Amino acid sequence: MMLLEGRNLRKTYRLSRRISLEVLRGVDVDIKAGEMVAIMGPSGSGKSTLMHILGLLHAPDANDGPAPELKFEGANVTRLSDGKRTKLRAHKMGFVFQSFNLVPTLSALENVTLAAEYGGMKSSAARRAALETLSWVGLDHRAKHRPMELSGGEQQRAALARALVNAPTLLLADEPTGNLDSSRSAEVLALLRRLNSERGQTTLLVTHDPAVAASTDRVIRMTDGLVDAEPQLALAA
């Protein structure tokens, strides 16, 4: 089953009146349920922007070209209101960022609980779910610590717990190991792999790291706002 289907996805950022930056120039992408996919490409290739559109943080541009279309779980989500996109993000998606992006004034537990509350849980249930998820990522003993009291690897595991607490349909990770040393990086990657294999977690991750990409089911390579022709197609021809 297709979880995500994107067609003609374009995004142009207007930096000023005269200068605009065409970041995505018409991308088609399909993600199957249960797949673990890496998006790779040099800086400025549009991979983060693609992830923002697939993660419903941004809507694709509709002007200057064929009409874009984005389907999530079979439903058209191309032009949803901010409120509806926010709700889908809260309930169906989990985000992990390169720089962890934990709320600095909240403890690891409170950060995860907050996401559970956004996902619709009452505060006591949210807290229970948060503790459970933290223990799954191996951070239950550090739950009461605030981000600045945690190591980078611990912070990213807390961020992963926050992304997972609502059992999302889609996990999106933007350079999840980009700020970690190799052993921490391997730790986080192992968790992502385990999620995918044990729970069938559909995972989309943006990465620079060939080692990370190599451990995924499929790699989407991007250059200059377009998806590269897939090599296996070339081989088949």
Place this chain on the structure above:
Amino acid sequence: MSTLRNLARRKLRTTLTVLGITIGIAALVVFSSMANQINSLVGLGAEFYDDKIVVTDGEPFGTSPMRLADADAIAALDGVAAVDPRVELLWESDLAIGFGIPDTVTGSTPGADAGHDTVPLKLATGRMLTAEDEGNLVVLGSTLAVKHGVVAGGSVEIRGEAFEVVGTLQSTLTAPDTTALVPLRTAQLIYLGDLPPLVAESLVAEELVNQIIVYPVEGSDFDAVAGAIEATIANSATMTGAEFDETVGGTTAIFNAIIIGIAVISLVVGGLSVINTMAMSVAERTREIGIKRAIGGSRRRIIRELVGEAGLIGIIGGLIGLTLGWVVVLLANDLGRSSGTVLFDLTPGTAVFAVAFSTILGMVAGLIPAWSAARLDPVAALRYE
């Protein structure tokens, strides 16, 4: 609860914001209290003159002697219900120019108003004077009682003579606080002593008064009665309630407007500092707001959270500001009481207004930046450093 925790974890910023509000609200409380006091002084003056006509001699300062017989002549006029002839003196024989109301000694015959006076005085200790009292007896206003440290049964010295304190009055925060009430005869004797020897030679103490309070019959034309009095008593001047409102009320209205103006300025300055601090604190948290929006926090929820925090800061700042203002008012009144200058009156209405204003101001101040923060593109907010 989580709102309080959020504030507690941003101690420095919260403290500074609260401090800003505190100062604004404290200033508001102090200036409003001052305006209250002036209002009640004017109000009491107006109330005092409301039901009576005050007759003095026609001299510029109205302190030259009149005769007790004048009071009888007035009493005989049409439309006059009661007359209360008095002697009003300064406590000190030499006129010291001070700020506020000078201490005074008033001699009158208790009950002369025949129940017409509508400004009641309440006793704190002891008893009121009666018509039978004679000699050096005194009922002290509350400020005078505090100043001389006496209650009923004690004694004070007025013009070099010992007076037995038979009673002290409750505080009114107005003129009666600095007034000593003595029997008419007693005041007449002091008054005679005050007059230049050449004038005094031809006078008899018990005939002297310098103020006659006239209570017209209810519903009568005060101006007509005042006119009749001036026609009957040579060289007399009358003051009715309407005239008081015009002369004194007019001046105090300007003074009051200045005070309220200062209060409004402190309010605006306090308000702007709250808005500024709130805007800064929201800007500092742009990235955090981006995180929350990205992981599914709705705009409404973000706004609610920020406005809740701003309101709480407003309440805390308001309460501390009120306390601070209250302390200032208490200290200033305490200091002022010894010189007879009670300047502030902090009413419950002012207190409630100050805290409510601070809370609402905080929320409104928080709403504006919260609204714009919640509308930020989450991705852009996440990149914000």
